[in-house]
Structure formats: C-alpha cells, structure tokens
Amino acid sequence: MCGIAGILNPGHDRDDLELRLRRFARDLHHRGPDDSGQFISKDRVAGLVSTRLAIQDLSAAGHQPMTTADGRYTIVFNGEIYNFKQLRSELEADGEIFNSDSDTEVILKMYTRYGPDCVREFAGMFGIVIWDEIDESCFIARGALGIKPLYYFEESGRLIFASEVRALLNSGLIPRKLCRDAVTGYLLFGAVPEPLTLIEGVSALPAGHYMTWRAGKTRVTKFWELEFGDDSIPETEAVRVVREALNDSIARHLVSDVPVGVFLSGGVDSTTVVALASRLTKTPLRTFCISFDNPEFNEGDIAARTAGHFGTQHSDWRLDSTTAKALLPTFLEKSDQPSIDGFNTFCVSKLAHDHGLKVVLSGLGGDELFGGYRSFQIVPFMVRASRLLDPVKTGVGQLLQQRFASARTNRLGHFLTDLPITSAAYWAMRGIFTPREVVKLMPRFGCEAKDDKTQLPMFVPPQPTLEDEVSYLEIARYMRNQLLRDSDVMSMAWSLELRVPFVDVNLIGALRQIPARMRLASNKRMLLSAVPEIPKWVRERPKQGFAFPFKEWLTGEWQEIFRRIETESPILLKSWYRSWCLFALENFISRNQIDVPLSSAVAGSSIGAQRKCSQG
Amino acid sequence: MKIHVWVPDYASAIGGIQTFSRFIVRALRDVFPESEIAVFSKNDTSYPDPASDPANSFTPMGWWTPKLRTPEFAWQLFRSAARERPDIVVTAHVNFAPVAHWLHKLFHIPYVAVGHGVEVWEIGNKRIRRALRAADCLLAVSDFTRLRMASTLALDANRIALLPNTFDPEQFYPGPKPHYLLKRYGLAANQPVILTIARLASAERYKGYDQLLRAMPLVREQFPNVRYVLGGRGPDRARIEALIRDLDVSANVTLAGYVPDHELRSHYNLCDVFAMPSKGEGFGIVFLEALGCGKPVLAGNKDGSVDAVLNGALGVLVDPDNVTEIANALIAILGRKHSNRMISDADALRSRAIEAYGYQRFRERLSEVIRPILKEEITK
Numbered sequence: 003m004c005g006i007a008g009i010l011n012p013g014h015d016r017d018d019l020e021l022r023l024r025r026f027a028r029d030l031h032h033r034g035p036d037d038s039g040q041f042i043s044k045d046r047v048a049g050l051v052s053t054r055l056a057i058q059d060l061s062a063a064g065h066q067p068m069t070t071a072d073g074r075y076t077i078v079f080n081g082e083i084y085n086f087k088q089l090r091s092e093l094e095a096d097g098e099i100f101n102s103d104s105d106t107e108v109i110l111k112m113y114t115r116y117g118p119d120c121v122r123e124f125a126g127m128f129g130i131v132i133w134d135e136i137d138e139s140c141f142i143a144r145g146a147l148g149i150k151p152l153y154y155f156e157e158s159g160r161l162i163f164a165s166e167v168r169a170l171l172n173s174g175l176i177p178r179k180l181c182r183d184a185v186t187g188y189l190l191f192g193a194v195p196e197p198l199t200l201i202e203g204v205s206a207l208p209a210g211h212y213m214t215w216r217a218g219k220t221r222v223t224k225f226w227e228l229e230f231g232d233d234s235i236p237e238t239e240a241v242r243v244v245r246e247a248l249n250d251s252i253a254r255h256l257v258s259d260v261p262v263g264v265f266l267s268g269g270v271d272s273t274t275v276v277a278l279a280s281r282l283t284k285t286p287l288r289t290f291c292i293s294f295d296n297p298e299f300n301e302g303d304i305a306a307r308t309a310g311h312f313g314t315q316h317s318d319w320r321l322d323s324t325t326a327k328a329l330l331p332t333f334l335e336k337s338d339q340p341s342i343d344g345f346n347t348f349c350v351s352k353l354a355h356d357h358g359l360k361v362v363l364s365g366l367g368g369d370e371l372f373g374g375y376r377s378f379q380i381v382p383f384m385v386r387a388s389r390l391l392d393p394v395k396t397g398v399g400q401l402l403q404q405r406f407a408s409a410r411t412n413r414l415g416h417f418l419t420d421l422p423i424t425s426a427a428y429w430a431m432r433g434i435f436t437p438r439e440v441v442k443l444m445p446r447f448g449c450e451a452k453d454d455k456t457q458l459p460m461f462v463p464p465q466p467t468l469e470d471e472v473s474y475l476e477i478a479r480y481m482r483n484q485l486l487r488d489s490d491v492m493s494m495a496w497s498l499e500l501r502v503p504f505v506d507v508n509l510i511g512a513l514r515q516i517p518a519r520m521r522l523a524s525n526k527r528m529l530l531s532a533v534p535e536i537p538k539w540v541r542e543r544p545k546q547g548f549a550f551p552f553k554e555w556l557t558g559e560w561q562e563i564f565r566r567i568e569t570e571s572p573i574l575l576k577s578w579y580r581s582w583c584l585f586a587l588e589n590f591i592s593r594n595q596i597d598v599p600l601s602s603a604v605a606g607s608s609i610g611a612q613r614k615c616s617q618g
Numbered sequence: 619m620k621i622h623v624w625v626p627d628y629a630s631a632i633g634g635i636q637t638f639s640r641f642i643v644r645a646l647r648d649v650f651p652e653s654e655i656a657v658f659s660k661n662d663t664s665y666p667d668p669a670s671d672p673a674n675s676f677t678p679m680g681w682w683t684p685k686l687r688t689p690e691f692a693w694q695l696f697r698s699a700a701r702e703r704p705d706i707v708v709t710a711h712v713n714f715a716p717v718a719h720w721l722h723k724l725f726h727i728p729y730v731a732v733g734h735g736v737e738v739w740e741i742g743n744k745r746i747r748r749a750l751r752a753a754d755c756l757l758a759v760s761d762f763t764r765l766r767m768a769s770t771l772a773l774d775a776n777r778i779a780l781l782p783n784t785f786d787p788e789q790f791y792p793g794p795k796p797h798y799l800l801k802r803y804g805l806a807a808n809q810p811v812i813l814t815i816a817r818l819a820s821a822e823r824y825k826g827y828d829q830l831l832r833a834m835p836l837v838r839e840q841f842p843n844v845r846y847v848l849g850g851r852g853p854d855r856a857r858i859e860a861l862i863r864d865l866d867v868s869a870n871v872t873l874a875g876y877v878p879d880h881e882l883r884s885h886y887n888l889c890d891v892f893a894m895p896s897k898g899e900g901f902g903i904v905f906l907e908a909l910g911c912g913k914p915v916l917a918g919n920k921d922g923s924v925d926a927v928l929n930g931a932l933g934v935l936v937d938p939d940n941v942t943e944i945a946n947a948l949i950a951i952l953g954r955k956h957s958n959r960m961i962s963d964a965d966a967l968r969s970r971a972i973e974a975y976g977y978q979r980f981r982e983r984l985s986e987v988i989r990p991i992l993k994e995e996i997t998k
Contacts, residue, residue, distance in 0.1 A: 116797040119884060123798050197669060208669075210880075221788065224880040231851075231876070389681060423663050423681050459665030459676065464630040471664075 004066065005030025005494075006078040006131060006152075007164035008050040010140055011218055015175070016046045022173060023051040029169040032336075033080075033494045041067035041076050041133070048133045048140060052078040055497055057258055057361055058086070063102030070110060074135050077110045080165050081128035081150040082501065084254035085508075089123065103259075113141065118212055122225050125254065125508050127501075129165060129207075139216040146226035146507045148196070148209025148482045151490055155204045159218025163207075166338045166491070167199050171594055176204060178596045182449040185587070189443055192342040192434040192583050193484035200339055200590060209482060226507070228474055231514045232466035240516045244532035247512035248503075252278045255363055255503040262501075263288035263362040265350050266309060266316070268301030270526055270540060271365025271374070273308050275503060277535040279363065280312040289314040290354045290362065292321050292346065299551045304539060311537050319353045323555040330560070334593070336495035340586030342434065342579050344488035346550050348495065355496035362493070366485055367504030370476040371513060372529040373469070373522030377476065381427045382468040384414075388422035395419075403436065409576045412436050424471040425460035432480055434583050435573075442572045447587065448598035469518040481505070553578050619653040619992075620704040621646055623673070624695055624714045628659040629666035630680075632879060634783065634903045635734050638759065639710045641784050642732075645981040646708070647672035649988070658698065660691045660714075692717050699727060706730065706992060712738055712746055719749035728754040728991045732781070735759075735900020735922060739766040747771060754991040757781040760901040760925035779987045782925060783901045784980035787972050789883065790910030792964050796884040803847060803872050805888075810844045810952045812837075813889035815877055815904060818852035826895035826918060826938050827858070834867040836945035841952055844870055849877035849885060886911035891951045894923070895938040902926045905933065909971035912964025914951050916944070932970055933961060 007026035012019055023040040031038070034053030041050045052066035069076040083089070086105035089112060094100070098111050105126075112120040113132055118141055121130070127149030132141045142163065144152045154163040155176050164170045171178060184198035196206040207213055210226030235243075256262055256279060264279060266272045266289040280287050289309045293302020302318050309316035326349070333348045354362050369375050388395055395418040402415025416437065417430035435443065444450065460479070465471045486505070493500035503509070513521055521528055530541060556564055556578065564581050567588075575581050591598060623646070625639040646655055655673045662678035665671075677698070682690045695717045699707060707718045707729040718729035731753045738758070741747050750756060750771055756778040758764035768775035795807055805811065816825040827848055837844050848858070848871065855873065862871050877885055886892060892908035893916040905915045905926040917923035918938035927933030934951060936943045950956040960966050973979075 117793070119793075119796045119798060122796075122884075123801070227878055227880055229876075229878060385681070389683070421678065421681065423678065425664055459668050461629065461667040462664035 004055055004078075004080045005033030005053040005165045005169070006051065006066075006080045006129060007169055008048065008078065008131060008162070009173075009175075010048050010161040010215055011159050012046070012049065013160055019046055019049045022175075023049050025172060025174075026051045026164060026169055027053055029172050030165060032497060033165060035497050037065060039065055039067055041069070041078075043076075043133060043135055043138075045138070047138055050076060050078045050131060050133060052080075055360060055499060057082070057260055057499060058106075059102050059104035060259055061102070064104035064106060066106060068102075068104075068106050068110060070114060075110060075114055076133045076135070077106060077113075078131050079106050079109055079128060080152075081126060081130075081145065082499070083109060083124045083126040083128065084257055084506075085123075085125040087257065118143070118214065118223070119225070121212060125506060127505075131163065137216070139214060141212060141214055142207060143212035143225075144207045144209055146210040147477075147486075147505050147510075148206075149486055149490070149502060149505055151487065152207045153199060153204055154207060154213075155201075156220060157203065161215050161220065167201060167204060168338050168594065170204055171201065176201065178594065179203075180447060180449060180591070180596055180598060182444075185444065185447050185449050186440055188340070188587060189435045189440045189583065190429065190433055190437070191479070191483065192432075192579070193480075193487065194339050194341075195479065195483050200587075201596075209478075227463055228477060228510065229463050229514070230465050230470040230473065230518065232517055233515050235516055235520075237520060240520050240528065241531045243512050243516065244528055247509045248274065248532060249278055249282075251503045251506040251509040252363070253282050254506070254508075255501045256282055258361050260360045261285075261288065263290055263354050263357075263359045264314070265289075265354070265362055265364040266291050266305045266314075267365070268304035268308075268540065268543060269365065269368075270529060270536060271368030271504065272305075273365075273536050273540045274368065274529065274533045275363050275365050276308065276312050276314060277533055280314060287312070287314040288354075288357065288359060289316045290350055290357070290359075291316070291318050292350050292353065293318050294321060294551055296551045296554070304543065307539060308537060317353060317357055319349070321349060323551075326550075326555050327560065333492075334586075334589050336491070337586070337590070338491045339487065340583075340590045341484045341488055342583050342586065343484055344492050345552070347489050347492040347500075349550075351493045351496040351498045351500070355498050359498065361499045361501065363501045363503055364489070365504065366489060366502045367477075367481060368526070368529065370473060370481050371504055371510070371521075372526040373473070373524065374526050375476060377428065377431050378469055378472050378522050379524060381424060381431055381472045384417065384427040384430065385422055385424055385468055388418060388427070391418075392422070395422075403438065405574055409434075409580060412439075424468055425462055425475060428472060428475045428479070429460075434580055439573045443584070446570075446572070446584075447591065467518045469522045473518070473522060552582070619650055620702055621650070621653050621655045621706055621708065622695075622699055622702070622704040623655060623657045623708045623710065624718075625657060625659050625710040626713075627661045628657060628676070629671075629678075630662050630664060634759075634901065635710060637903050638732070638734065638783055641977070641980060642708060642710060642984070644672050645977075645984045646988075648981055649985045656698070656702070656704070658691070658695055660687060696721065700725065703727065706988070708732070712741070712750060715749035715753065716745040719745075719752055722752065722754075730755040730757060730988065730991070732757045732759070733763050733767045733778075733900075735763060736898050738763060738900075739770065741767075741770050755779065755987055757987065759783050760922035762922040762925055763900045779983075781980070781983050781987065782975055783903045783906060784975050784977050785903060785906040785910050785971075787910050787968070787976055790886065790907045791883070792912035792968060793883070793887045795888050799881075799884055799888045803845070803874070803888075805845060806843075810841050811889045811891075812844065812846045812948060812952075813849070813885060813892050813908075814846075814894050815849040815882070815885065816894065818848075818850045818854040818858060820854055822852070823854070824896055824898035826893075826897065826944075828861065829895055829938060829941055829944055830893055831858070831861055831865055831867065831871065832941045833945035833948060834870055835865060836942065837948050837952070838867070838870055840949045844952070846871045847874050847885070847889065848872070849874040851876040882907065883911060886913055889913055891916055891948060893944075893948065894918075895936055895944055896923055897921055897938045899923045899926070906971055906975050909933070909967050912968045914956075914961040914967065916947055916951065926975075928970070928974060930958070931960070932967060932974075934958070 030053045034055040036056040037054040083105040086108040128145045129152035130143045179202040181202040187195040291305040399415045399418025413430040420426040627636040657673040661680040663680040895918040899921045901922040915933035919935035
C-alpha cells in the first residue's frame with residue numbers, strides 16, 4: 003500500500019525532475035510514511051516516485067522503486083497482490099530466485115517473464131507502473147475492480163501520473179480547469195464517474211485496463227470485465243461454492259507481516275468477515291466500530307455483542323456531535339475528489355490508526371454482490387412497469403418533475419420521460435440532481451450546460467437478467483466511483499490500508515456461475531446460508547446502512563454554511579445530501595484553487611469571494 | 619451532414635454483424651469528421667461506452683418485448699428520419715431496408731444496405747427484395763455473398779459493391795502463448811492447440827465443430843498431446859459433451875466456455891491453428907482476427923470463408939463435410955508441412971491480412987462507395 007507518481011517524457015522539465023519527484027513524494031507522504039524513493043532513467047526520460055507503507059516484507063529489501071538485477075525494468079506499485087505467495091512458488095519451481103519477501107518483486111518477475119498479460123493472474127488491488135529502460139517504454143496497470151486509483155494527464159507525448167488527483171494538481175504541470183462533463187456527472191450521481199475527473203484532461207485509468215506508453219504514444223487495453231453467467235446449479239452446490247470462495251478470499255486478505263483488524267458494524271457483511279476471519283487467525287482479531295448516542299443510527303451495541311460472540315478484541319468510539327464537528331475541517335482537508343459520503347470511513351480509519359493498526363478488512367462489496375440494496379428489487383420493477391406504461395408515462399413524468407415534489411419524485415419523473423432501461427432507472431434511484439436541475443446549477447461552477455440531455459449514457463455489458471445489470475451498475479458505478487474512492491482516500495489519510503475481501507476477482511469469478519435468482523435473492527439469503535455462523539441478532543435485524551447522524555450535527559457555523567448554500571442555489575435543495583453535494587464541490591474548487599470563469603451567477607457566491615481572497 | 623445508421627446489435631452482443639456495424643460507424647466518423655451520426659440499435663438495452671464510441675447519439679430499442687420490437691423499431695427509424703431528414707441512411711441489415719425504401723420515396727433520402735451472409739443468400743420477402751433493388755447502394759461483405767445476393771435479387775452483380783469485413787490490427791497482434799491461459803487449461807507451452815470460437819447452439823452447428831471433434835482421433839494419432847480448445851457457450855453444450863465422450867477424446871478437448879472480448883487475442887495467440895470448417899459464413903471475421911495474430915487458419919471451401927482467406931492464399935480450405943480431409947489438413951498445418959509455406963510464416967500472414975482487410979482499406983472502400991450517392995454540395 004503506497005502512493006506512486008511519475009513523469010514520462012518531461013521535456014523542458016528534464017532538469018527539474020528531482021524537484022518534481024520530491025514534490026510528489028511530499029504530497030503522497032500520508033499514503034506511505036514508512037519509506038520513499040525515486041528513480042530517474044538514464045536519459046532522464048522517466049522519473050518514478052513511491053512512498054511506501056510497509057506491510058509485506060518490512061525490511062529494506064522491499065524498498066521501491068525496485069529494479070531488476072539486469073537494470074532493465076523498474077517498478078513502483080501501490081496495493082496488494084494477495085496470491086503473491088502462490089505465484090512466487092510457481093516461479094521458484096521454474097528456477098527464479100528471489101531477493102526479498104515482497105509482492106513487488108513477484109510482480110516484477112511475472113512481468114519480466116510473461117509481459118503485460120501477467121496482470122490477469124493477480125488477485126488483489128493495484129496500481130502498477132513498470133519502466134523498461136531498454137525499450138524506453140512504460141507499462142501502467144490498474145486492478146480489475148478498481149480498488150486502488152491511478153490518475154494520469156497526457157499532453158503532447160508527456161504523461162504524468164499519480165495515486166491522487168491533488169498530487170497531480172500540485173505538480174504545477176496541469177491547468178487547474180474544471181471538466182464540464184465531470185461536474186455534470188458529479189451532480190447527477192454524487193460522485194465523479196470514472197474515467198472522468200473534475201480536472202479537465204486528467205483521467206482515471208479505467209479499472210481492469212492497462213496502458214502502454216512508448217515514444218509519447220499510449221495504448222489502453224482492457225483485461226477484465228464483469229459479466230455474469232446464466233448456468234444452472236443446484237442451490238446446495240451454490241451455497242458450497244459461495245462458502246468456499248468467501249473463505250478463500252478472506253484467508254488471502256489476511257496475508258500480512260503486520261497485525262490485521264476488521265471494521266465491524268451491525269451488518270451482515272462485516273459480521274461475515276469477522277466470523278470467517280476469526281477462525282483463520284491464531285491471535286484474537288481486533289475489531290473497530292463507531293457508535294452514537296442517537297439510537298436511530300447506533301450499531302455499537304450489536305457490534306459489541308458480535309465481537310463478544312467471536313471473542314475479538316473490540317474497540318468502540320462513541321462519536322458525539324462536538325467531536326464530529328471538530329473533525330470535519332480535517333476531513334475536508336484530506337479529501338481528494340468530493341463525494342456525498344466518506345466521513346464515516348474517515349472516522350473509523352482514525353480509530354484503527356489511533357490503536358496502532360496499519361491494515362484493516364471491511365465488508366464493503368457484500369451488498370453489491372449479494373443483492374443487499376433495495377435497488378435489486380426496485381430497479382427491475384421500475385423498468386418493467388415503465389415498459390408497460392409506455393403510452394402515458396411521458397406526461398406523468400413531466401408532472402412529477404415539478405418543484406413541489408420531492409427530489410426523489412423529480413428523479414422518478416425524469417426516468418418516466420427517459421428510455422425504460424436499467425441504467426436510467428438506476429440513476430433515478432441513486433442519483434442526486436435531475437438533468438434539468440444540473441443545467442441550472444452548472445453556471446455556478448463556470449460551466450455551460452449544452453441542453454437538458456445531460457444524463458451521461460451508461461454502458462452495461464451483456465448480462466443475463468435485469469438483476470445482474472443492477473449488480474453490474476452497483477459494482478461499476480456506485481461502489482467504484484463513490485465507496486471505493488472514499489475508502490481509499492479516507493483510509494490513506496490515516497496511513498491505513500483498507501482491504502475489501504468481498505471485492506475480489508476470484509470470489510466474483512466463483513459467483514459468476516450462480517444464477518441471479520439465487521445470488522441476488524432478497525435479504526442476502528445466499529450469503530446468510532453460506533455463513534451459518536452469523537448470529538441471530540445480526541440475521542434478524544432489519545437492513546440499515548452504515549449511516550451517520552449528519553443532519554443533527556450540522557448546527558452552528560455549519561448551519562450557516564449550509565444556509566448560504568441553500569440561499570445561493572438556483573434550485574430548491576430539498577434534502578441535506580443535495581446541499582452537501584454542492585458544499586463538497588465548492589470545497590474542492592476553493593481548496594485546490596481551480597480556475598472557475600467568474601460568471602455573474604458565481605461572482606457573488608462564496609467561490610467568487612474565496613477566489614478573490616486567494617488572488618488578493 | 620447527418621447520417622443515420624441502423625443496426626441489429628451494436629454494443630452488447632458479439633458477432634460478425636455487430637463488429638461490422640461498429641467499424642462502419644467508426645469509418646463514417648473518419649471519412650466525414652464533421653457529420654452528425656445517429657445510431658439506432660434494435661436489440662441493445664444500454665448505451666455503448668461513451669468514452670470510445672464515435673457516434674453522436676445512440677438509441678437502444680432492445681427493451682421492447684420481442685413481439686413488438688420489430689414494428690416499434692421500424693416506426694422509430696421512420697419517425698426519426700422523417701423528423702431529422704438525414705443526408706443518408708445506412709442499414710447494416712437488409713431486414714430494415716423497407717423502411718429506408720419508404721423514406722426514399724417520401725423524402726428522397728438515399729440509402730445503403732449491407733448483405734452479410736445467409737440472410738441475403740435467398741430472399742423470399744417481397745418488400746425486402748423491392749427495397750434492395752431500389753437501394754442507392756448495395757454492399758456485400760464478401761464476393762461469395764455478392765454473387766448469391768445478385769442471383770437471388772436477379773440483379774447484375776456489378777450493382778452490388780464489395781465492402782469486405784475488417785479487423786483492428788492494433789487489437790489483434792501476435793504474441794507468445796499467454797501464460798494465464800496455459801495455466802487455466804493445463805497446457806504446456808509446446809503442446810499443439812487447435813482453436814474454434816463459436817456459439818454452441820444447434821443453429822450454429824454449420825460452424826463445423828462437430829466435424830472437428832470427429833477429426834480429433836485421427837489428429838491424435840500423429841499428435842498424441844494435441845488439444846482442441848472450443849470456446850463459446852450455448853444450449854448445445856450437453857450434446858457436445860456426449861459426443862466428446864462417444865469419440866473418447868475427452869483428454870484432447872477443452873470446452874473453454876464463453877470467451878469474453880478482452881480475452882480473444884489471448885486465445886488466438888494460444889493456438890497453433892484456428893479451425894472453423896464452416897458451411898454458412900458470409901465472411902468470417904474470426905479468420906481475420908486469427909490472421910492478425912499471425913495464426914494459420916483452416917476454413918470451409920463452400921461459403922464466404924473463401925474470401926476471408928483470399929482463396930486459400932492465407933489459409934487452408936477444406937470440404938467442410940469431409941472429416942478425413944479436415945484431419946489431414948490439421949496434421950499438415952501442425953506439422954508445418956503444408957504445401958502453402960506462407961501459412962507457417964506469422965509475419966507474412968499478418969501483413970497480407972492487413973494489406974487486404976486492414977481498417978485503412980475498409981475506410982477507403984467505404985468512402986469510394988458512399989461519396990457518389992451523396993448530394994454534391996455535401997461531399998465537397
């Protein structure tokens with residue numbers, strides 16, 4: 003787990019390369035405080051930097067950048083390859099000799115032998131960059147499920163990349179200009195849809211893709227896609243497959259040379275991780291939970307009971323509004339790209355960090371894989387109903403988009419005027435602002451909206467059922483753009499490696515063969531059958547998201563800020579998460595001094611005011 | 619300039635017509651960079667990846683129940699074209715041609731129709747026949763299809779222009795046998811591999827995988843460790859498994875299941891020969907993709923495959939019904955003893971395939987056939 007960055011073909015900046023790399027190292031220090039290093043190629047065509055959080059092989063032998071003995075290949079790598087020990091023993095059987103116990107060296111040897119396709123054999127989360135000194139080319143890959151980020155900026159043959167957008171911005175080599183399509187996507191969904199980023203010209207390397215760079219030219223290749231199958235399989239067999247695959251994944255995710263903890267809530271997913279992990283570790287597991295006084299949000303009691311049941315060493319942090327409010331400025335400061343979420347991971351990561359942990363497991367992904375959201379029932383229903391209602395639905399849709407209706411009803415209205423397909427219904431369920439509202443909001447951020455056809459078209463690869471399409475969207479949109487992005491940035495803010503055993507290519511590979519009617523059966527029935535250890539009090543508890551009592555915290559000075567956002571808004575905000583959405587974007591813009599062309603609508607707002615301050 | 623492109627499938631299915639449709643749109647974008655291209659797809663239910671799709675707009679209609687989809691799609695095509703008055707309509711499947719014919723009669727919109735394979739070898743439907751005969755431009759993806767199409771429409775073959783299928787050499791290129799696939803299928807790097815990729819359904823049996831399975835005992839006599847990798851999924855699988863048992867070739871056959879797009883190149887690079895002795899190919903894009911990867915191909919001599927392998931220059935043509943001939947050809951290819959020496963030369967195969975069927979050629983041909991039917995002021 004680390005931060006990585008670099009520059010290829012620096013051109014005029016050739017002489018400043020050390021300085022540029024040092025700046026990257028400074029900006030990525032929080033991701034890897036244990037060690038850092040830089041590499042500059044012979045002709046100064048490439049500069050790579052890494053900041054390392056040492057988890058596999060704590061010795062200096064795991065130092066990055068790491069170069070092969072012959073000096074040809076140099077790697078910087080962020081993430082974990084959980085099956086590295088198995089790959090290593092296969093390589094050793096073929097006569098390879100290793101100098102360290104790190105997974106980095108395994109990646110390097112795999113690449114040397116098998117080329118770019120080696121990434122198809124990695125089970126894990128990663129951003130990998132390998133420089134080839136002889137060919138003067140570079141290989142850049144991002145893990146199949148996009149758990150770890152990797153951003154790049156390409157301009158006239160030069161390529162700059164980093165683990166965070168902020169680090170790219172601070173390089174001083176990229177214009178601080180907002181990307182119109184990304185702002186649109188952010189306002190529609192509450193998180194920036196990959197591969198876009200809020201900065202014009204900066205892209206996320208798509209999950210499951212690798213890029214090769216040679217003489218200033220890049221080529222991007224897909225190596226993984228999420229496609230569910232439609233085989234038939236007896237239910238008992240399906241349960242056995244799920245059990246085995248989950249157990250394997252959790253066992254792999256426990257591989258570490260430092261102690262591993264678990265984020266435990268009152269939900270089925272984190273309980274599953276604790277139930278299976280506690281059987282696999284010799285020492286008692288460490289578990290962490292955030293609890294609240296407000297019983298509506300509090301899961302602390304259930305988590306404590308579960309922890310006692312499995313004999314873990316449990317830590318609970320009862321968070322009150324004073325502490326939470328005191329933490330908000332730090333949270334905003336540590337954010338990379340905004341989203342409407344992230345504070346919860348920020349707090350629980352701090353808790354684990356304060357207890358001296360460097361690695362934690364979380365139950366993230368369980369809802370997406372096993373049908374834990376209401377979207378798995380509602381979206382297919384909406385699609386089917388809308389297809390039946392076709393002749394009259396547009397009129398009804400127009401009506402439901404009026405001001406008097408709630409934000410959710412407005413989105414439903416828009417869906418009725420759109421095509422009755424899964425991605426449209428999914429947006430109506432998960433979205434924040436409607437396209438019409440986005441058109442009115444865009445000028446606030448110096449962006450012009452073309453027309454009201456602003457809804458970003460979504461690609462869904464062929465899936466056997468509507469439910470599988472929902473699962474795809476939950477995984478490739480909500481989870482990837484919001485949950486995983488926030489998890490990475492917020493855990494890294496506390497130099498903590500967050501591992502997500504549900505988000506695993508081998509586990510998903512095993513689940514693919516189980517048909518949706520079993521895998522996505524309501525109330526996560528498949529998961530509950532596969533893990534009978536989950537105690538009764540967790541099984542029988544009604545579904546509740548891991549939510550924070552935000553609304554009641556936002557008093558005092560925060561109330562002021564939110565009131566201002568509401569007054570300045572050209573549309574009715576209706577819900578606090580919509581206010582938060584605008585607030586988080588404004589914060590990103592002002593904090594990173596993004597160039598917003600000051601239209602009259604913005605000049606009077608806080609962005610305008612802050613811009614004037616920073617210029618003055 | 620406005621262009622409407624009508625396709626049966628575009629983003630979400632895989633197959634020859636879908637691949638061809640995507641290339642048509644890409645080539646139209648390259649030939650007419652300023653044009654507004656609207657794609658209408660009958661069977662898609664989601665949008666193509668906006669990051670890589672060259673069309674300006676996309677209308678998926680696959681959400682209609684199958685019974686109503688055809689009339690609803692026809693109505694959508696008609697309504698959109700009547701409203702937007704495109705400068706040209708390109709229909710990637712002949713079944714949509716009657717709609718283009720009406721638009722032509724009412725609004726004088728020129729149209730191009732493309733014939734691929736079996737669907738145009740015999741055309742019984744009178745409206746389709748009339749619409750095709752009246753088309754401003756007819757295209758066929760192979761000479762074989764062109765001649766069959768001319769004969770069934772009772773047209774002079776010169777009325778039909780040739781626009782062969784194409785492939786992307788940047789996507790399909792030679793490489794070592796991928797380690798991850800050797801591992802997945804339990805193969806050694808020097809083990810001879812025969813590959814077919816096809817949907818396993820009774821309607822697709824013309825692809826010849828049965829004949830290949832029957833040829834395996836003969837091939838095995840010469841190459842005891844030969845492996846036949848059959849990629850694809852479908853309802854025919856159980857029957858195929860039974861056939862494999864009956865022929866006692868289980869140790870030499872791997873049913874690889876569905877091969878996703880992003881693993882296609884790896885699979886071509888895994889094999890020593892790509893074999894599909896088909897009887898019903900309009901062209902066979904898979905042959906081009908395998909050739910792009912520098913692999914020898916074995917094809918049937920009774921359909922459009924003949925065009926794909928340039929009458930045998932780029933591959934071995936066999937009687938698709940003759941199991942012994944198939945086996946002997948495979949043995950010759952695997953033993954590098956075939957009389958056509960070129961098929962053992964990966965670089966030569968690839969460069970000849972690019973020269974004949976690379977995207978550049980495709981784009982030029984498309985430009986040549988489309989420009990003459992556009993109004994003069996547009997092509998300037």
